[in-house]
Amino acid sequence: MATVCQIWRPDRGRCLKSYGIIAVLFMDLMLQCVNGSLSTTNVETHYTRDGPLITSPVVPAAASVFPADEDTSKCPSGGLCHRLPADCIQCDYHLKCTYGKPTLFTCRPKKGVHCIGESGQQQTNFSLNITCQFCWQLDPSQYRCTNSTNCMTVSCPRKRYNATCDVLDHVHCLGRRRFLKRLFCNWTGGYKWSTALALSITLGGFGADRFYLGQWREGLGKLFSFGGLGIWTLIDVLLIGVGYVGPADGSLYI
Known part of the structure; x- marks a missing residue:
């Protein structure tokens, strides 16, 4: 019977080592990409003794940036700064606050709006005490929603509709002041x-x-x-x- 002998080649182990190094480098690159995508989260919630703490390294653009051509003709001028409607001021909202707790935010009136402080002097920057919560978390009495007359109120289970809600002018909150909500059908045609x-x-x-x-x-x-x-x-x-x-x-x- 013939004996089959395999001759060991020195360069064979070297090739396997090179392929192993390439595979390790590729795995490291993939892990860095995954970690980078996970680290772009805007909002992080931590829990403290007083309640959940909302933190974010990035300030949402919708909360602090307003269009340059926004109409401010309905904004009163010459009054107290902290009494201005929310649509007449621009605040640097940050999310490093405890939910439901009052937090001081730095605000300034929009272009063309003038206001004064408690001392009677005109102010360009002032502090405003706002409860740390998003607009969609407000009490229903603090915003108004559209009402649909195309859904059945008398049904089982009760039907819902998509409503567009706007926060009242004097109410301050974080995030967008117009949002969507699913509400129960609740309208009347005048029948007693x-x-x-x-x-x-x-x-x-x-x-x-x-x-x-x-x-x-x-x-x-x-x-x-x-x-x-x-x-x-x-x-x-x-x-x-x-x-x-x-x-x-x-x-x-x-």
Whole structure:
């Protein structure tokens, strides 16, 4: 039997070593790219004894930069600086603050707006005490949202719609002052629950309650069936009484 002998070559180990060095360098380059992408996060949250601490090495451009041609004709001039509306001042908002805690921010009136301090002298820079929270975290009483009349309020489960909300002028907050929110359908077409219930009890056999609510087909059905021989009338009294049957346009009762 012939013996197969493999001759060891000195340069074979050297080639493997070179390939290993190249592979290590490639892995190191990939790790640096991943670490760089992870380190670009704008907002970091740390928790302290007083609550979550919002920190950021970068100030969002939307919070501190305003268009140069923004209209300031509605901004009052000559009043106290800290009483100016939020759209009339420019603040250097930073996110190194504890959520829900008052924080001092350096602000200045916009171009063309003049204000004075407590001493009566005109100021170009002043400090403003603002609660550390974003605009979308405000209480609903501090902003106004658009209302949709194209969604059904009487439905199970309750439906929502996309609303555009604007913060009130005198309220100061971090981030964009216009934001989107998902709200429950909540609008009325002027129908009164008491009127619908009274018509259901008195004239329900003739479909008056259904006609009042805009449900013409059900009203005609009750009219020609004499209220379903009284059974449909009793059922409608219960359904309208508990609010299960509402206006045909999907709005709420007044």
